[in-house]
Amino acid sequence: xxxxxxxxxxxxxxxxxxxxxxxxxxxxxxxxxxxxxxxxxxxxxxxxxxxxxxxxxxxxxxxxxxxxxxxxxxxxxxxxxxxxxxxxxxxxxxxxxxxxxxxxxxxxxxxxxxxxxxxxxxxxxxxxxxxxxxxxxxxxxxxxxxxxxxxxxxxxxxxxxxxxxxxxxxxxxxxxxxxxxxxxxxxxxxxxxxxxxxxxxxxxxxxxxxxxxxxxxxxxxxxxxxxxxxxxxxxxxxxxxxxxxxxxxxxxxxxxxxxxxxxx
Amino acid sequence: xxxxxxxxxxxxxxxxxxxxxxxxxxxxxxxxxxxxxxxxxxxxxxxxxxxxxxxxxxxxxxxxxxxxxxxxxxxxxxxxxxxxxxxxxxxxxxxxxxxxxxxxxxxxxxxxxxxxxxxxxxxxxxxxxxxxxxxxxxxxxxxxxxxxxxxxxxxxxxxxxxxxxxxxxxxxxxxxxxxxxxxxxxxxxxxxxxxxxxxxxxxxxxxxxxxxxxxxxxxxxxxxxxxxxxxxxxxxxxxxxxxxxxxxxxxxxxxxxxxxxxxxxxxxxxx
Ligand SMILES: Nc1ncnc2c1ncn2[C@@H]1O[C@H](COP(=O)(O)OP(=O)(O)O)[C@@H](O)[C@H]1O
Ligand SMILES: [Mg+2]
Numbered sequence: 001x002x003x004x005x006x007x008x009x010x011x012x013x014x015x016x017x018x019x020x021x022x023x024x025x026x027x028x029x030x031x032x033x034x035x036x037x038x039x040x041x042x043x044x045x046x047x048x049x050x051x052x053x054x055x056x057x058x059x060x061x062x063x064x065x066x067x068x069x070x071x072x073x074x075x076x077x078x079x080x081x082x083x084x085x086x087x088x089x090x091x092x093x094x095x096x097x098x099x100x101x102x103x104x105x106x107x108x109x110x111x112x113x114x115x116x117x118x119x120x121x122x123x124x125x126x127x128x129x130x131x132x133x134x135x136x137x138x139x140x141x142x143x144x145x146x147x148x149x150x151x152x153x154x155x156x157x158x159x160x161x162x163x164x165x166x167x168x169x170x171x172x173x174x175x176x177x178x179x180x181x182x183x184x185x186x187x188x189x190x191x192x193x194x195x196x197x198x199x200x201x202x203x204x205x206x207x208x209x210x211x212x213x214x215x216x217x218x219x220x221x222x223x224x225x226x227x228x229x230x231x232x233x234x235x236x237x238x239x240x241x242x243x244x245x246x247x248x249x250x251x252x253x254x255x256x257x258x259x260x261x262x263x264x
Numbered sequence: 265x266x267x268x269x270x271x272x273x274x275x276x277x278x279x280x281x282x283x284x285x286x287x288x289x290x291x292x293x294x295x296x297x298x299x300x301x302x303x304x305x306x307x308x309x310x311x312x313x314x315x316x317x318x319x320x321x322x323x324x325x326x327x328x329x330x331x332x333x334x335x336x337x338x339x340x341x342x343x344x345x346x347x348x349x350x351x352x353x354x355x356x357x358x359x360x361x362x363x364x365x366x367x368x369x370x371x372x373x374x375x376x377x378x379x380x381x382x383x384x385x386x387x388x389x390x391x392x393x394x395x396x397x398x399x400x401x402x403x404x405x406x407x408x409x410x411x412x413x414x415x416x417x418x419x420x421x422x423x424x425x426x427x428x429x430x431x432x433x434x435x436x437x438x439x440x441x442x443x444x445x446x447x448x449x450x451x452x453x454x455x456x457x458x459x460x461x462x463x464x465x466x467x468x469x470x471x472x473x474x475x476x477x478x479x480x481x482x483x484x485x486x487x488x489x490x491x492x493x494x495x496x497x498x499x500x501x502x503x504x505x506x507x508x509x510x511x512x513x514x515x516x517x518x519x520x521x522x523x524x525x526x527x528x529x530x531x532x533x534x535x
Binding site (some may be wrong): 055056057075076079080081083085087089090091093100101104105131132133134135152204 | 432433437440441442528533
């Protein structure tokens with residue numbers, strides 16, 4: 001499997017009046033072509049920072065980050081981004097929100113309409129084309145955002161806790177929807193979450209980060225078969241993988257707690 | 265079940281974040297006006313206050329009717345409305361681009377915001393003598409006072425409106441590789457527009473105040489001027505009548521802009 005996204009020795013330090021924060025230090029990770037990788041870690045360990053750098057929205061200090069061998073220096077249409085806040089434009093209806101991206105990507109009006117329509121169907125929102133974001137539930141908004149990010153056919157999808165604000169039931173629906181799309185269409189996905197079950201259920205590999213400054217602590221390959229079903233969650237294999245990821249995260253939380261008590 | 269709903273509905277009328285129907289809302293506001301009018305009527309009916317200080321509603325109405333019949337009312341109204349329309353429009357037309365500029369670019373903010381803030385804290389009335397020196401006591405001076413009183417506030421309000429556009433909206437435009445100017449046009453402006461509309465509505469209220477202030481101090485026409493001359497002849501009924509008219513004008517323009525805002529930005533609360 002060839003690598004799509006390659007990150008090596010990446011470092012990022014934020015400096016402000018309140019001091020400097022080393023968000024990432026010597027971060028290494030490769031995401032293969034058509035691979036689904038979940039990135040998990042404690043809150044504040046640098047996950048969003050990494051995603052912003054991959055999206056080209058944030059610069060980095062040291063190291064390299066490439067997509068298809070080319071350095072990432074700015075945002076690009078080769079990467080689709082799904083933010084945790086749905087970022088639907090409230091003055092545009094569902095169809096127009098997807099068209100907005102396509103028109104921005106240089107598609108003609110009629111082309112944009114057709115593609116937007118078919119992507120709304122892909123996420124199960126046919127019949128809601130004329131609805132405004134204020135009429136949609138959180139899950140539906142995030143579906144529009146996913147349709148929008150997929151519509152202009154990026155090489156890879158970057159998702160920052162996209163289901164973090166949804167209730168448990170809706171989150172399960174969205175996870176099934178996303179695996180469904182992924183298994184049918186094959187995409188490269190870097191998916192950030194702090195929900196371990198979600199990470200195991202969705203991905204081919206789960207990368208666990210250390211506390212700040214964030215590095216990869218360990219990578220757990222997810223050997224579950226595809227297509228995935230929610231019944232798998234209760235199998236021993238699933239539980240075992242979930243435990244492995246949890247243990248890695250927990251040792252980090254414990255390290256943070258003992259550091260805090262040592263300082264106190 | 266409906267019983268339950270109904271009860272909790274009435275309980276919530278004066279609860280934090282409670283809901284209320286339009287009819288109920290109008291009913292409550294109209295009642296307050298009615299009660300105050302009745303109190304006013306009773307106070308004058310029983311002669312609790314000297315008529316020179318507080319004329320009766322009937323006297324105020326008959327004075328207004330007289331001014332209506334003679335056409336004086338419309339001359340005064342016309343000139344004041346002309347001044348505020350012109351002054352407010354000029355101020356808005358200049359404040360919008362500047363507010364958008366300094367809300368969008370930190371460099372321009374650094375150049376302009378502290379200066380605007382500095383002037384904003386100078387009392388507008390203190391400019392009255394200066395504006396008279398500059399431009400006499402005609403319409404130009406009124407427009408200047410409205411402008412000074414409104415423009416600097418508007419610039420800061422619009423700047424804040426533009427700044428509160430979510431950062432992720434800008435990032436969305438960037439991930440779509442939209443040029444900066446396109447992001448400003450297609451994302452920032454439409455996103456800030458409802459808030460800007462509200463800022464304009466609020467600043468229009470201030471503009472009314474500054475108009476009347478300018479007309480009170482030095483003028484030969486307009487609502488404010490008529491109020492000062494009325495004071496000279498102890499025509500309290502006229503002062504009351506014109507104050508009521510100013511209140512009604514303010515209330516109707518404000519409500520009209522609120523209504524227009526709801527229609528223009530219907531997408532914000534379809535539910
Ligand atoms: N723009 C910024 N300026 C300064 N510090 C930042 C900035 N963005 C993130 N940080 C800091 O970097 C660290 C990592 O943040 P983030 O990547 O958002 O963590 P996560 O997404 O894993 O919760 C945090 O300590 C955060 O406070
Ligand atoms: Mg985050």
